[in-house]
Amino acid sequence: MPTPKSSDAATPAAIAERIRDAILxxxxxxxxxxxxxxxxxxxxxxxGTVRQALSLLATEHLIDLEPNRGAFVASPSLREVHEVFEMRRIVEAAVIERVCRDRDGQxxxxxxxxxxxxxxxxxxxxxxxxxxxxxxxxEFHTxxxxxxxxxxxCNCLAGLVARSTLISALYESLGRSPCSFDEHAQIVDAIEAGNTEQAAELMVRHLETVELKMLDRPARGAADLREVFGV
Structure with missing residues (x-):
């Protein structure tokens, strides 16, 4: 039998968070x-509670709700890969410029x-x-x-990062994430040095590299949900 859940853990938002974490x-x-x-x-x-949780995730584009078939973890197309990363390059270059411009005593x-x-x-x-x-x-990007x-x-970018991670699950093997911590460190170094142009260029190049590293591999499409959630 499943372990009894607390009322807080059984809300649609809490269940959506558990499923979201499992996807990401x-x-x-x-x-x-x-x-x-x-x-x-x-x-x-x-x-009813499960359906509300799934509806929340559908608004985040993390799952697809298909009439007469049910709910499925979303499977982004190659076109969506390009569109998501194109948007991220625009947004995150702007983030770099804003952070460099508005740096304060902190x-x-x-x-x-x-x-x-x-x-x-x-x-x-x-x-x-x-x-x-x-x-x-x-989380580095957010x-x-x-x-x-x-x-x-922040909300816009959080959604884009979540979709990027979902794309990574489809096009990348576990343990081969294309998002490099070394490149993150280079971006931070450039920001610390006050070099806005270099920091923005490094971010754009970083995201281009992430996109190019995506590999076309099909997902299995099946999962033991009790095993996934440790029940």
Whole structure:
């Protein structure tokens, strides 16, 4: 029998977060079917709660809801790969320019925090903790955007990073994330040096490299949801 869930852990938002994490950490691959009955069993909730959670994820483009077929982890096309990374290059170049322009007395503290994040990213890779590595790779970009103080921009980029991670799950093998911590470190170094043009160029080049490293490989499309969520 599933372990009883607390009321907080059984809300649509909490369930959506659990599923989101499983997708972004590559425990659920693109194309995997999210069977309502299994999810109800896993989380100890009724179908209405599961359907609300799935609707939340559908608005984030992380799952597809198909009439008469059910819910599936989204499978981005190659065209979407290009469009997502094109948008990221535009947004993140602007992030670099804003961060460099508006650096205040806390600039050194912020850069130190980013450097520590990159070190955790490196350690996760060296210890073969690939799921943490993937998560930290995305968090570097969202943490950098947070320094702008622009919540709309941050929400926009968070959505793009989430979709990029989903794309990575489809086109990359686990343990071969194209997002390089060494390139992240070079970007931070350029920001610290006050070289806005170089930092923006490094970010654009970094994202171009990420896009080019994507490999065309089909997802398995099936998953044991009890195993994925540790029930």
């Amino acid at each position: 950490e590559h425990r659920l691959e693109p194309g995997a079917k999210l069977t309502e009955a299994q999810l109800c069993d896993v989380f100890g909730v009724k179908r 600039g050194a503290v912020h850069m130190k925090a980013l450097a520590k994040m990159i070190e955790r990213e490196r350690n996760a890779f060296e210890h073969r903790d690939f799921r943490s590595w993937i998560r930290l790779s995305g 943490a950098l955007a947070a320094l702008t103080g622009n919540r709309v921009l």
